[in-house]
Amino acid sequence: MKKDKQYIIAFDQGTTSSRALLVDTDGQLCDIAQQEFKQIFPKPGWVEHDPAEIWSSQWAVFKKLIDKNKLNADQIVSIGITNQRETTVIWDRKTGQPIYNALVWQDKRTAPQCEVLKEKGLTDYVKEHTGLVIDSYFCATKIHWILENVNGAKAKAANGELCFGTIDTWLIWNLTKGKSHVTDHTNASRTMLFDIVKMDWDKKLLQELDIPESMLPSVQPSGSHFGDFEFEGVKIPINGVAGDQQAALFGQACFSPGLAKNTYGTGCFLLMNMGSKHVVSQNGLLTTLACSMNDQPVYALEGSIFIAGAAIQWLRDGIKIIKHASDTEQLAMESDKDEVVVVPAFAGLGTPYWDMYARGAIFGLTRDTGIPEIAKATLQSLAFQTKDVINAMMDDTNIKIKTLKVDGGACANNYLMQFQADILGAPVERPEIIETTAMGAAYLAGIVSGIWKIDDVDKNRKVEKLFKPNIDNKKRDSLYSQWTKGVQRVMNWNKK
Ligand code: ADP
Numbered sequence: 001m002k003k004d005k006q007y008i009i010a011f012d013q014g015t016t017s018s019r020a021l022l023v024d025t026d027g028q029l030c031d032i033a034q035q036e037f038k039q040i041f042p043k044p045g046w047v048e049h050d051p052a053e054i055w056s057s058q059w060a061v062f063k064k065l066i067d068k069n070k071l072n073a074d075q076i077v078s079i080g081i082t083n084q085r086e087t088t089v090i091w092d093r094k095t096g097q098p099i100y101n102a103l104v105w106q107d108k109r110t111a112p113q114c115e116v117l118k119e120k121g122l123t124d125y126v127k128e129h130t131g132l133v134i135d136s137y138f139c140a141t142k143i144h145w146i147l148e149n150v151n152g153a154k155a156k157a158a159n160g161e162l163c164f165g166t167i168d169t170w171l172i173w174n175l176t177k178g179k180s181h182v183t184d185h186t187n188a189s190r191t192m193l194f195d196i197v198k199m200d201w202d203k204k205l206l207q208e209l210d211i212p213e214s215m216l217p218s219v220q221p222s223g224s225h226f227g228d229f230e231f232e233g234v235k236i237p238i239n240g241v242a243g244d245q246q247a248a249l250f251g252q253a254c255f256s257p258g259l260a261k262n263t264y265g266t267g268c269f270l271l272m273n274m275g276s277k278h279v280v281s282q283n284g285l286l287t288t289l290a291c292s293m294n295d296q297p298v299y300a301l302e303g304s305i306f307i308a309g310a311a312i313q314w315l316r317d318g319i320k321i322i323k324h325a326s327d328t329e330q331l332a333m334e335s336d337k338d339e340v341v342v343v344p345a346f347a348g349l350g351t352p353y354w355d356m357y358a359r360g361a362i363f364g365l366t367r368d369t370g371i372p373e374i375a376k377a378t379l380q381s382l383a384f385q386t387k388d389v390i391n392a393m394m395d396d397t398n399i400k401i402k403t404l405k406v407d408g409g410a411c412a413n414n415y416l417m418q419f420q421a422d423i424l425g426a427p428v429e430r431p432e433i434i435e436t437t438a439m440g441a442a443y444l445a446g447i448v449s450g451i452w453k454i455d456d457v458d459k460n461r462k463v464e465k466l467f468k469p470n471i472d473n474k475k476r477d478s479l480y481s482q483w484t485k486g487v488q489r490v491m492n493w494n495k496k
Helices: 051-068 111-119 123-130 140-149 153-158 167-175 203-208 244-251 309-318 327-334 371-397 414-424 436-448 454-460 473-490
Strands: 007-013 017-024 029-036 076-083 089-092 162-165 182-184 218-220 228-231 234-243 260-264 268-275 286-289 299-305 341-343 361-363 404-407 428-431 463-467
Touching: 007 051, 007 167, 007 436, 017 051, 017 436, 029 051, 051 167, 076 167, 076 244, 076 436, 089 140, 089 167, 111 123, 111 140, 123 203, 140 153, 153 162, 162 167, 167 182, 167 234, 182 234, 234 244, 234 436, 244 260, 244 268, 244 299, 244 436, 260 371, 260 436, 268 371, 299 371, 309 371, 327 371, 327 414, 341 371, 341 473, 361 473, 371 414, 371 473, 404 414, 414 428, 414 463, 414 473, 436 454
Parallel strands: 007 076, 076 234, 182 218, 260 404, 404 428
Antiparallel strands: 007 017, 017 029, 089 162, 228 234, 260 268, 268 299, 286 299, 341 361, 428 463
16 A cells, blocks of 8 residues: 555444445545454343444454555544444443443344333324334333443433443544544434434433433534544544444435435335435334534435345245355346245334234245245345335325435345336446445545545446336336235234
């Protein structure tokens, strides 16, 4: 690496691994270092991470990137951070020691507390003020649980001795050696404690859950100065922070209202920028904060699909009909039939159905159904679920998506992307760099540092392939109605 070259480093702290990405001032991704860390499952439905390991793995990949590329500290202009959202850490303000493991977004232990909030009639209040549905997914009831269940925690919290943070906050605290206790708009909007209209912590919800405001971080725009990381005598500013899905929306240059991206990972997350308009969904979408460059809120609508790439994993590891996830592309192309429907409701159904009792099913089996048909129908289910979410967005906003920007592991699948375009009746755009999450964090940091202007995100972004719709309306309607019939039949399946 040339010693006069400058870089941004993006930290991408995900659910299963910590990564550090090196991005040059032309917006080129130069290198990636990655390290997995332990998933802790103490009881069914409980999911924890060791906060110390989150920090040590993030530190390790940063060092690996520096050493491998022989970088000097003064070559790093800024750090951007993107993170798994909602995962909750509480630590002692004086010692910096966590008082309990991090409760991961997937953790379901606080479902009973959520029922209590619902019984108190808070559903509409939570939706209007935080944009969210009452669910154990978010931080609020996780903070409550830790304070209730760790010896002495409540008293310490009341005394101002504890700090709460999402993973961005925890990393920044460690990077700045306890100088900054901060978060950004996007992460704050996933706590179920932040009023996304007033842009402040919600006093009523804090009171309901007995959470002292003193333990909460201060909230700032996603593109702003979060503190300095001192490394080898150089102060490196942390200038960009955003939760993973919002970072991807930014990295895909979805800056104006109506622009949307879909990430095809384990699940699918579809976000649409709504600009300054605060829309309360009537169709099971969440309202959340998108990346901001100043104090003005930028809103987004979000649809969550629980099982997407996970259904492909099930083909591989569950019923073992494929060896690699990518085998599905060839198999789907081998089949010329369209009679099979797979509804992968393994964990209920998310947007727009929100049916936790739904379970998966395969419909339309005949004697000539084979592995290609099942693989094809499973891939198609990702696209159908995405269409369901987009329909919900259209109902809420009256905006028709012109082009769907995609990213995430499964967007590499050409069959899936073509089918997505076909079933939506809209083009699907796959970028060259599908690391849009980390790129979003890098751009936030680079823009604040003066390396780029916001327009550069779009300018530097190269489209690798555009998939155009290629079926007629009749075929599209008949495929989609077959899917909706399947969904109707799995709903409430498991309800006693
Ligand atoms: P996450 O960030 O949620 O771990 P990734 O974005 O890394 O997910 O994507 C991995 C998911 O995508 C896996 O669930 C895998 O089954 C699926 N996947 C990866 N490659 C393909 C492919 N070529 N075709 C279909 N699915 C794929």
